[in-house]
Amino acid sequence: MISKEDEKLLAALKHNARASISDLARMLNLSRSTVQTRIARLEQSGVIKGYSVDYGEDYLASLVSAHVSIKVRQKLTAKTNVELKQIPQVSALYAISGEYDLIAIVQAQSTEQLSHILDDIGNLDGVERTNSSVILETKFKR
Structure with missing residues (x-):
């Protein structure tokens, strides 16, 4: 406490x-x-884990962001999670229920860079398939 x-x-x-x-x-x-x-x-005590940078709104608005649904071969889930953590443009990774196993939030400098990152994710050992949705506009964020 x-x-x-x-x-x-x-x-x-x-x-x-x-x-x-x-x-x-x-x-x-x-x-x-x-x-x-x-x-x-x-x-x-672990209450403070570390210190981080909060990006400015102008910088965030210049990024191309996407939600990437990822289907993973079950025996390789842990390895895939570690490899995804090594990709700096993957800002968050969530385990989900349903047809896909994970959702990654990817933020890139351009659509061209996003395309290369999506290829890199799809080529990871253990990734069976992906489905991407580019975020066009943020309506609100809390």
Whole structure:
């Protein structure tokens, strides 16, 4: 269980993970050493797994995105998951029920790059077939 102070620290880091320890200490009215200790404890306990980059809306709007349904040979599912994780343009991978086993979210710089990535996915050992849907427009996102 984390404390209310830890929740405030997590909220501040979620807002800006690049904030300095000094800035966080000022925001939270805590000492620098207290903030460093709390962050270290949250990292060691696994509450904070890592830090990431949030892309700007203009950059995201310039990408070509697609949902790629993937049918996998069952005995090779784990291997296929690892190989898909190695493709930087695969931003998410979900196990699903139904005719296909996985849905990958792919984000590419162009339709040409997307085509090459789809070929790469289709050629992975264990992939039986794929079905892709290019995202034309985002109506809303929460």
